[in-house]
Amino acid sequence: MEQLLDVQNLKIQFRTGEGKLSPVRDISFQVHKGETLCIVGESGCGKSITSLSLMGLLPANGEIAEESFIKLDSDELTGKSQDELRKLRGNRMSMIFQEPMTALNPVFTVGYQLREPLYIHQKLSRKEANQKAVELLDKVGIPDPKKRVKQYPHELSGGMRQRVMIAMALACKPSLLIADEPTTALDVTIQAQILDLIEDLKQEMDMGIIFVTHDMGVVAEIADRVMVMYAGEVVEIGEVEEIFNHPKHPYTQGLLASVPNVEDDEHTLESIPGTLPNVNEKIEGCRFHPRCPLATEQCRKQAPPIFHVNENHTSKCWLQEEANINDKSTTTS
Amino acid sequence: MLGLIVRRFFQLLILLIGISLIVFMSMHLAPGDPAAIIGGPTASESDMEAIREDLGLNKPVLVQYFDYMKGVVQGDLGYSYQTNQAVTAAIITRFPNTFNLAIASMIVAVVIGVIAGIISAIKQNSWFDLSSTTIALAGISIPNFWLGSMLILVFSVTLGWLPVGGLNAPFYTLEGMKQLILPAITLGTASAAMIARMSRSTMLEVVRSDYIRTARAKGVKEKSVIWLHALRNAMIPVITVIGVNFGSLLGGTIITEQVFAINGIGRLMIDGIASRDFPVVQGTVLLVAALFVIVNLIVDIVYAMVDPRISYE
Numbered sequence: 154m155e156q157l158l159d160v161q162n163l164k165i166q167f168r169t170g171e172g173k174l175s176p177v178r179d180i181s182f183q184v185h186k187g188e189t190l191c192i193v194g195e196s197g198c199g200k201s202i203t204s205l206s207l208m209g210l211l212p213a214n215g216e217i218a219e220e221s222f223i224k225l226d227s228d229e230l231t232g233k234s235q236d237e238l239r240k241l242r243g244n245r246m247s248m249i250f251q252e253p254m255t256a257l258n259p260v261f262t263v264g265y266q267l268r269e270p271l272y273i274h275q276k277l278s279r280k281e282a283n284q285k286a287v288e289l290l291d292k293v294g295i296p297d298p299k300k301r302v303k304q305y306p307h308e309l310s311g312g313m314r315q316r317v318m319i320a321m322a323l324a325c326k327p328s329l330l331i332a333d334e335p336t337t338a339l340d341v342t343i344q345a346q347i348l349d350l351i352e353d354l355k356q357e358m359d360m361g362i363i364f365v366t367h368d369m370g371v372v373a374e375i376a377d378r379v380m381v382m383y384a385g386e387v388v389e390i391g392e393v394e395e396i397f398n399h400p401k402h403p404y405t406q407g408l409l410a411s412v413p414n415v416e417d418d419e420h421t422l423e424s425i426p427g428t429l430p431n432v433n434e435k436i437e438g439c440r441f442h443p444r445c446p447l448a449t450e451q452c453r454k455q456a457p458p459i460f461h462v463n464e465n466h467t468s469k470c471w472l473q474e475e476a477n478i479n480d481k482s483t484t485t486s
Numbered sequence: 487m488l489g490l491i492v493r494r495f496f497q498l499l500i501l502l503i504g505i506s507l508i509v510f511m512s513m514h515l516a517p518g519d520p521a522a523i524i525g526g527p528t529a530s531e532s533d534m535e536a537i538r539e540d541l542g543l544n545k546p547v548l549v550q551y552f553d554y555m556k557g558v559v560q561g562d563l564g565y566s567y568q569t570n571q572a573v574t575a576a577i578i579t580r581f582p583n584t585f586n587l588a589i590a591s592m593i594v595a596v597v598i599g600v601i602a603g604i605i606s607a608i609k610q611n612s613w614f615d616l617s618s619t620t621i622a623l624a625g626i627s628i629p630n631f632w633l634g635s636m637l638i639l640v641f642s643v644t645l646g647w648l649p650v651g652g653l654n655a656p657f658y659t660l661e662g663m664k665q666l667i668l669p670a671i672t673l674g675t676a677s678a679a680m681i682a683r684m685s686r687s688t689m690l691e692v693v694r695s696d697y698i699r700t701a702r703a704k705g706v707k708e709k710s711v712i713w714l715h716a717l718r719n720a721m722i723p724v725i726t727v728i729g730v731n732f733g734s735l736l737g738g739t740i741i742t743e744q745v746f747a748i749n750g751i752g753r754l755m756i757d758g759i760a761s762r763d764f765p766v767v768q769g770t771v772l773l774v775a776a777l778f779v780i781v782n783l784i785v786d787i788v789y790a791m792v793d794p795r796i797s798y799e
Contacts, residue, residue, distance in 0.1 A: 210702055235708075243704035250703075255696040259795055260718045270704045305794040321704065 154185035157361040158207070158225055158329055164218035165199075165206050175218075176202050176432045180387045182380055184329065184361040189352075191372045191393075192365045193408065194382035197429050200365045203382070204331045207363070208248050209238035225329060244274040247322035251334040253314035257306035263290075263317050264302030270324045289320040293350060312343035319350065326358055333365045348375055369412045373397065378465075381405045384430055384440045387459075391466035401468035401476075403445045439471070447472060487790065490798040494783045498776065505775045506558070506768065510551050513764045520567050520762040541567065554768070563772070564765030566758075573769035576754060581773075584743070584750035586657045587673065588735040590666045594674030595681055596728060602678075603685025604720070608712055610690060618682060625679030634672040634745035641668060651747035669746045673739060677731040684727045689720040722793050729785030736781065737774030 165177040177199040184190045192200045206217055209230070217223075223230040225246060230238065242248075250256045257266060267286035271277045277285065283302065290298035293316040306314055315335060322330060332351065336344040352375055355362055366372060372379055376393040381404065389402040400406045407425040414420040427444035430436055439457050442448040451471050460473035521537040522529070529537075538544045542553060557564055563573035602622070606615040642650040648664050655662035692698065693716050701715045702708075740752035751770055758766030790796045 208703060210699060239702075239705050239707065241705070242702070243706075248703045250696060250700065252696055256700045258697040258701065258715055258719070260793060261715075262794075269701075269706060273705050273707075307795045318700070321700075 154188060156183055157186045157188075158184040158363075159223070160207070161222040163203065163206065163221045163223065165202055165211065166216055166218050167212075168214045168216075171433060174432045175385065177206070177385045180382070180385075182387065182390060184363060186328070186361055187355065187359045188377045189355065189362040189364055189375050191376035191379045192363060192382060193367060193369065193372055193379060195367065195429050198382045199385040200382050201333050204248065204333050204363060204365050207331060208242055208246060209233075209235065210242075210248070240274070243270040243322070243327075244325045245327050246329040246331065247325075247327040248331040248333065249315070249318045249322045249335045251337050253311050253318055253335075253338060256318055257314055259306055261305075262302065263304055263306065263309070266306075267302065267317070267321055267324060270321065274325045285324070286320075289324055290317070292354075293317070293320045293323075294346075295320075311339055312346065315339060315343075315347055316350070319347070319354070323354060323358070327360065329361050329363070330355075331363045331365070334367070335364075336371060337366070337368070344371075351375070369409065381408065385432065386440060386469065388441065388470070389466075389468045391462065395462075395466050399462075401462050401466070401473055402441075402470045403447050403472070404441050405468075407444075439469075487787065487798060490786065491783065494779070494786075498779045498783075501779060502772060502776060503555075506555065506772055507551065509768050509771045510554065510764075511547065513762075513767055514547050514550075516762075518762045520764060523762050524567050554765075558772070563769035566766050567763045568757075568761050568766075573765045576766065577751065577769060577773055580750050580754050583653050583748055584736065584739055584752065586666065587653070587669055587739055587742070587748065587750060588732060590657070590670035591673035591677065591735055591739075592728070592732050594670050595677035595731065598674070599678040599681025600685050600721075600724065603682040603724075604689050604712070604717065606682070606686040607689035607693065607720075615686075619686070622679040622682045625675045626683075628675070630672055630676070630741045631745055633675060634669070634742055637668045637672060638745070651745070653746070653748040653750075669742050669748060672745070673735060673742050677728075677735070680731065681724060681727055684724050685720060688723050689716060692716045692720045695719075718792060722789065725785055725788055725792065729781055729788075733778040733781040736777045 160183070161181045163177060163180045164175055167174045167176065180203065182190065192203065194200050202211070202215070205211055206215070207223060207230070211217070217231060221231055225241070228241075230241075233241075257263070264283060264286050267289060268277075268279070268282035271282040271285055286302050287298045290301055295301055295313060295316050301309070301313075301317075306317070309317065318335075330351075335351070336347050339347060348371065351362065351364075354360070364371075364375060372393065378390065378392050379396040380387055381389040381396070381402065383404050389396065389400070389405045391401075396405060397409065400409055404425070407423070410423040411425060413422055425444055426446075430440065430443070436443065438454050439445070439448070439452045442452040445452065449471065455471075457469050457471045457474070459467045459469050460477060461467050462473060462476075519534070520541070521534040521543060524537055525534050535544075542550055545553075554564060561574060563577070565572055566576065569576075602618045606618045609615055638650055641648045648668055649661075651665075653662075653665050653669070655665060657663065657666060693712070697719075698711060698716055701711050706715065737751065739748075739750060740756050742748070743750045743752040744756070751773065754766060755770040755774075757763070758770065786798070790798060
């Protein structure tokens with residue numbers, strides 16, 4: 154598969170009253186065309202900030218550190234000016250957000266908000282843009298789109314509004330769609346419809362999707378690959394079957410163990426003890442070790458590098474080094 | 487929308503009846519006899535009785551009230567005890583001065599207030615924000631009579647750029663505009679300060695909202711994000727402040743009209759109160775109350791135009 158997005162050593166810094174904080178440190182990942190990468194992790198682990206930083210939408214006191222490198226197709230995004238990034242936003246990369254109820258501007262019609270990216274990026278006339286807006290609403294499954302374009306957001310339900318958001322994001326046929334928990338605020342039935350819609354549109358437009366979520370059920374539904382984040386770091390990346398069937402990092406294992414299972418009567422729900430450390434909390438060694446049931450002396454002293462499980466699967470855990478050594482010794486002996 | 491206007495019209499009627507009753511009664515209960523003032527210090531008791539008879543002041547208060555209201559319904563607000571001029575005519579000649587002054591002050595207030603408030607918000611904690619909020623606080627605290635006198639001292643007496651007072655040239659002439667500048671700044675400063683503070687706080691809230699992030703995510707230019715997407719939302723609460731301020735400017739410019747010697751409604755009212763000129767006071771108070779209600783109605787209509795979520799059906 155062709156590579157679409159390449160992120161290397163992404164580090165995000167915030168200037169705050171307590172000095173510089175880095176909620177995201179040294180993360181690297183790739184997204185390919187037609188692929189869905191799910192970013193999972195607890196609230197506050199840095200997954201939303203990561204997606205906002207790709208769009209160039211960090212809050213005013215946030216910035217991407219100099220050593221970071223982001224490339225979309227053949228364009229290097231790091232080092233681009235705000236205005237150059239703006240021309241890419243809503244055009245070659247788009248984003249949909251968690252709260253459909255507040256993500257649309259209440260004082261403009263749905264039609265106006267849909268036409269806006271078309272005016273900006275494709276310089277369409279009002280008539281062409283309106284035609285396109287109706288088509289887009291139809292495409293995302295909104296009945297009676299001609300009437301809907303004239304309505305205001307408050308006249309639409311939450312599911313409808315999220316469809317409008319999706320239509321807006323896809324107006325200029327972006328190659329990368331970032332979805333930040335787009336179904337978290339919706340009913341389960343609507344959630345499934347929205348996931349199906351995103352999946353269909355991905356197939357049709359051959360987009361790469363970054364899907365941020367903390368819901369493992371959603372991950373199982375739509376992910377091709379999964380990236381697990383913990384306290385601003387990537388702890389494990391792999392294909393979805395690998396992550397679900399053979400999770401390597403103790404944190405991923407913990408996440409999966411804390412998903413309820415209705416089919417298995419024997420299944421007991423487990424939680425990961427402790428809470429996510431603060432952004433400015435200094436932790437020596439692996440950042441997960443205070444909560445890790447398998448932590449060793451080495452974990453407390455030295456942060457683990459990234460170890461390969463196989464070609465497409467990595468884990469940032471000392472246990473993986475051990476496993477790799479054992480593997481080698483069994484194959485050689 | 488029509489329903490709202492009709493409903494408000496009836497509210498206005500009830501309000502005006504209530505206000506007229508209160509003003510009428512309080513004027514008659516207040517100490518001071520208009521007959522004594524009209525007759526002067528040399529008038530005898532029988533002269534005063536004749537004056538009372540002439541003005542109908544010897545009738546029971548309620549009867550006087552109904553007589554008065556009969557006239558009001560026909561547009562006749564009675565005759566001034568002092569000048570014998572019809573009150574309606576006095577109001578018609580003086581209202582344009584007050585109205586022009588109120589409009590000019592509101593232009594000053596809205597332009598300065600909204601722009602300063604918004605720049606303050608988008609450059610929060612900058613030197614501009616800091617000085618603008620400080621000036622706004624001063625603007626609210628400084629009394630009109632002092633500010634007016636100081637402006638006259640600097641721009642009229644010392645520099646000689648603008649006239650000391652008066653408002654007699656039409657507002658569209660250069661002379662008329664020159665006459666309006668200082669009183670408009672005097673009156674507009676407090677409103678500008680209030681509008682600036684309100685704009686700043688609502689704008690701060692709006693620029694952090696999800697739909698502003700959505701606009702940026704679509705690639706909307708930063709200028710349009712602020713002046714199109716954010717401004718219209720931020721203005722909704724500011725419109726209320728503008729309406730209330732405009733309403734009180736239309737009736738409450740007494741001090742500024744005094745300082746700048748402008749013949750407006752405020753001076754008419756204050757002169758009426760000083761000389762126990764009941765019809766003048768009643769007429770002007772009724773006018774001010776009616777204007778206030780009408781301005782509020784206009785605010786409600788503008789609301790519905792700016793915010794599609796508001797409907798009066």
